[in-house]
Amino acid sequence: MKVNKEDNMKIEDLKKLSNEGIKNIPSVERRQFLQFGLAITGVFLGGTVLSLTSAKNVDGAVSGGKILDGNYPYSPHYTMVIREKHCIDCEKCLDACRSTNNVSLHGYRTDILERSVPKAPGERERIFMPILCNHCNRPPCVRVCPTSATFKDEINGIVRMNISKCIGCKTCMAACPYNARFFDEEIRAIDKCNFCYDTKLKESNGKITACAAACPANVRVFGDLTNPDTPAYKLIHSAGKVFWVLRPELNSMPNVFYVEK
Amino acid sequence: MILEKKIDSKYITFGPQEILFVVLAIISMIGLSFGAHALLVGHDNVFGTSREIPWGILISPYVFFACLSTGLCIVLSLGQIFNIEVFKPIINRTAFLSLVTMATGLMCITLELENPWRVPFFALLSPHPASNIWWKTTIYSLFMIFMVFNLLSLFMKNEKKARIFSIIALLTVTMGNLNMNSDMAILGGRGFWSENYMPLYFLTLSTLTGCAAILLFTWIANKLNKETPTEAENNALRATSRLFLALLVGLLYFTGVKIMGGFYPEFTKNPEAMYLLVQGNFAPNFWIGEVILAVILPILLVLLSRGRNKGMLAIASISCLVGTFTLYYHLVIVGQLIPHYFQFNVVGLPQYYSYTPSLHESMITVGAIFFFLAAFVFGEILFRKINFGK
Numbered sequence: 335m336k337v338n339k340e341d342n343m344k345i346e347d348l349k350k351l352s353n354e355g356i357k358n359i360p361s362v363e364r365r366q367f368l369q370f371g372l373a374i375t376g377v378f379l380g381g382t383v384l385s386l387t388s389a390k391n392v393d394g395a396v397s398g399g400k401i402l403d404g405n406y407p408y409s410p411h412y413t414m415v416i417r418e419k420h421c422i423d424c425e426k427c428l429d430a431c432r433s434t435n436n437v438s439l440h441g442y443r444t445d446i447l448e449r450s451v452p453k454a455p456g457e458r459e460r461i462f463m464p465i466l467c468n469h470c471n472r473p474p475c476v477r478v479c480p481t482s483a484t485f486k487d488e489i490n491g492i493v494r495m496n497i498s499k500c501i502g503c504k505t506c507m508a509a510c511p512y513n514a515r516f517f518d519e520e521i522r523a524i525d526k527c528n529f530c531y532d533t534k535l536k537e538s539n540g541k542i543t544a545c546a547a548a549c550p551a552n553v554r555v556f557g558d559l560t561n562p563d564t565p566a567y568k569l570i571h572s573a574g575k576v577f578w579v580l581r582p583e584l585n586s587m588p589n590v591f592y593v594e595k
Numbered sequence: 596m597i598l599e600k601k602i603d604s605k606y607i608t609f610g611p612q613e614i615l616f617v618v619l620a621i622i623s624m625i626g627l628s629f630g631a632h633a634l635l636v637g638h639d640n641v642f643g644t645s646r647e648i649p650w651g652i653l654i655s656p657y658v659f660f661a662c663l664s665t666g667l668c669i670v671l672s673l674g675q676i677f678n679i680e681v682f683k684p685i686i687n688r689t690a691f692l693s694l695v696t697m698a699t700g701l702m703c704i705t706l707e708l709e710n711p712w713r714v715p716f717f718a719l720l721s722p723h724p725a726s727n728i729w730w731k732t733t734i735y736s737l738f739m740i741f742m743v744f745n746l747l748s749l750f751m752k753n754e755k756k757a758r759i760f761s762i763i764a765l766l767t768v769t770m771g772n773l774n775m776n777s778d779m780a781i782l783g784g785r786g787f788w789s790e791n792y793m794p795l796y797f798l799t800l801s802t803l804t805g806c807a808a809i810l811l812f813t814w815i816a817n818k819l820n821k822e823t824p825t826e827a828e829n830n831a832l833r834a835t836s837r838l839f840l841a842l843l844v845g846l847l848y849f850t851g852v853k854i855m856g857g858f859y860p861e862f863t864k865n866p867e868a869m870y871l872l873v874q875g876n877f878a879p880n881f882w883i884g885e886v887i888l889a890v891i892l893p894i895l896l897v898l899l900s901r902g903r904n905k906g907m908l909a910i911a912s913i914s915c916l917v918g919t920f921t922l923y924y925h926l927v928i929v930g931q932l933i934p935h936y937f938q939f940n941v942v943g944l945p946q947y948y949s950y951t952p953s954l955h956e957s958m959i960t961v962g963a964i965f966f967f968l969a970a971f972v973f974g975e976i977l978f979r980k981i982n983f984g985k
Contacts, residue, residue: 440639441646448942463939480729481717499717502638502709504649505728513935516646519637522710580936 407471408491410540410558412529413589414466415569415577420551420595421446421462430548434533441516443467443527444545464554466545467514467527468580468588469493475506475515484524490540491589492531497523511581512588529556559589569593612819612976619969626962629955630706638709643953648931652952653707655924656963659804660700661735661775662797662923665768666805667693668742668761670835675761681834684827687749687978688816689809690761694742695970696808697735697768703963704732727774734771738764750981772797790864792852799845804919806839807893811912814905816975824905836902840894843915847890854886867937868930871947877929880921889918 423446431437431444444466453459473493476486483499484506486492500523507515507524518525529535534544546556557566570577570591579588633641644651671689674682705711714732723729741764748757773794790796813832817824824832856863857873872881896911932947952960 447936447939447944449940450942451940460942463941465936478726478728480723480726480732481713482721482723483717499713499721500710501713501717502711503707503728504644504709507646507649508931511935513647517639517649517709519639522637 406559408487408489409560410490411560411589412469412490412492412540413557413559413566413591414529414543414546415555415557415566415591415593416464417551417553417555417569417595418461418463418592421464421553422551423448423462424550426548426550427464427545427554430544431527431530434530434544438518438520438525440518440520441525443514443525463592464545465512465514465580466590467493467510468512468586468590469527469529471587471589472585474509474511474584474586478505478509480505484526487531492529493526494528494531495524495526497521497525500524511584511586612972612979615819616969616972616976619965619972623962623965623969626958626960626965627702627706628962629958630962633706633955633959634709634711641953641955643951643956645948645950647934647948648928648950650927650931651707651950652924652928652956652960653703654927655920656960657700657703657707658775658923658927659920660696660703660963660967662772662801663804663808664693664697664700664738665772665798666801666803667696667808668738668765668768668805669802670805670809670838672761672765674831675758676765679834681830684825684831685809685813685835688813688974689805690742690746690749691974691978692808692812692971693764693805694739694746695967695974697739697742698970699963699967701732701735701739702966703959706959706963731771731774734767734774738767738771741767769798772801790856792849796849799842799849800919800922803839803842803846804916806835806842807912807915807919809835810839810905810908811916812971814909814912815971817905819972819975820979832905832908833902836897836900836908839908839912839915840897843890843894843897847894850886850890857881865930865933867933871932872925872929876947877925881925884918884921885925887918888914889922890915893918 425446428442428444428446432442435443437443444464447463447465449461449463450458451461469492471491473484473486476484476493479485480503481499481501483496483501485494485496487494502517502522502524504517504524507517515524515526517523530543530545534542534547538547540558541556543554543556546554555566555569557564559567561567562571569575570593575593577591577593579591582588629641638644642651667689670682671686671693673679674684674686675690705714708714718729718732741760745757745760745764748754748760775797810832813824813828816822852862853869854873856866856869860866860870863869871877893911893915896907896914900907900911902908928950932950934941934944934946934948936944937946
């Protein structure tokens with residue numbers, strides 16, 4: 335059987351063709367392509383199924399692949415949205431955290447991880463990813479503590495510490511999926527991020543944390559998920575916006591969300 | 596004067612057993628003094644643990660001894676609760692070993708805590724019933740109390756009362772065993788323990804090590820006391836060796852499941868940790884410790900001994916106990932070595948975290964093992980003197 339030459343086009347032939355641009359592609363196709371790209375990026379950024387979920391269908395807090403029926407369990411329901419691609423690793427947030435909360439030199443409450451993410455074949459992109467306690471709605475650390483030394487604040491959902499009750503078993507450290515806890519020998523107890531509960535958050539009347547206030551690029555956006563007027567709320571409730579949480583497969587329902595920009 | 600008269604000469608003899616007890620106790624004290632030092636200066640300064648690896652080797656002897664105690668209690672129940680005649684001659688020693696192994700385990704976990712003095716206060720004043728650790732500590736502490744009463748009743752030849760305490764102790768310690776698994780399994784970030792087979796695995800391991808301990812320490816006790824076991828004791832040991840063999844076959848099955856997980860990720864929930872264990876840096880430990888020492892060699896020795904050669908059974912038991920200790924070490928450590936953010940392409944993040952037990956941790960472990968050995972010899976001295984009303 336004779337094969338039509340046009341049906342059997344080779345890569346060499348394709349290379350000779352001029353780029354027709356995007357003006358002739360229907361907008362539906364363009365949107366689909368864009369969504370596909372975002373989904374792939376989401377996967378590369380470490381998200382899983384959640385990364386593929388567009389926020390436009392979200393009624394409530396979405397984390398770990400779960401939708402909470404549009405209801406947030408706390409009021410205020412504090413959150414932090416990390417605009418990952420804005421971070422330049424200046425570490426002002428880390429300094430502010432340490433000085434504001436008198437964080438011991440034994441450890442840190444927040445950190446910035448440098449990632450080398452595959453962008454295209456042979457190309458990698460550097461991304462700085464700030465990490466901190468995710469103040470999960472189902473915190474594994476709280477679940478394992480035998481003396482209730484670490485607990486979920488019933489009003490605002492912050493995962494806090496009562497250091498006088500800490501027996502130093504370090505099970506919470508072993509349980510935390512985010513490496514957000516450390517044992518401070520100076521206070522002989524676990525120390526961790528508490529969204530500056532007793533320092534900056536208190537001073538600012540619940541408006542901001544030290545790290546968010548110190549960030550020159552507005553990477554860390556602190557806010558209240560029950561208040562639709564806050565930037566944090568808007569960042570993860572905008573139509574078509576892709577956001578994700580870290581390690582959603584553990585179903586701990588984190589309250590720290592990540593967006594690209 | 597009256598007191599002096601009451602002290603019989605047999606209570607103040609100082610023979611080889613007493614000397615052995617003192618030597619073991621001194622070694623134990625030396626080891627445990629490292630624990631006291633660690634409490635004073637803080638674990639960060641003397642332990643090999645870190646932010647990334649918060650649980651070190653000291654969890655392993657805790658799990659080992661607590662599970663061993665559970666296993667001993669289960670074997671004890673065969674004679675004491677279920678009235679299986681053949682197991683009756685080993686009741687006293689098994690009950691005593693079950694008590695001291697639990698005491699050793701709890702001592703290990705106490706020395707692993709940074710603030711152990713807060714436990715009695717806040718475990719009672721601020722309990723967290725959702726925490727498996729809270730349940731475990733409470734259950735094991737209660738188990739010790741029931742076991743003390745069981746032993747006292749046995750001393751006083753009140754078998755009926757002893758049986759009741761034994762039943763309660765068995766129920767308690769079995770719940771503790773389930774908690775031991777749950778405690779580890781819910782460590783979401785470190786899912787090494789969350790395999791579906793874990794509860795059965797723990798129960799098998801516990802009973803297996805219980806059998807091994809009975810075979811080994813009865814043999815040692817016979818040598819120490821220069822006694823020839825009676826026919827009834829021989830039958831008890833033969834029955835224990837059969838149970839030991841059956842459980843070894845069970846462990847062989849679980850080890851096979853682990854090996855499959857190490858080679859084929861679809862068989863495990865934690866492929867990274869299983870790969871590290873079966874094919875990675877821990878492979879020599881795994882194949883020598885968990886496969887050869889814990890399973891293969893004991894099976895061969897038990898088969899060769901035909902349940903009669905006590906020396907060979909004792910070697911099989913030592914091999915199995917050493918192998919299972921390695922197994923518990925792997926269970927605690929290997930899962931933690933997988934970095935939290937391993938799937939995020941983090942620059943400078945090691946492929947695996949590293950952990951090496953420090954001198955203090957090793958010495959505390961040695962101290963705990965010698966504490967148990969000293970307690971065992973002390974028990975033999977006590978048994979000889981009291982002779983359980985024989």
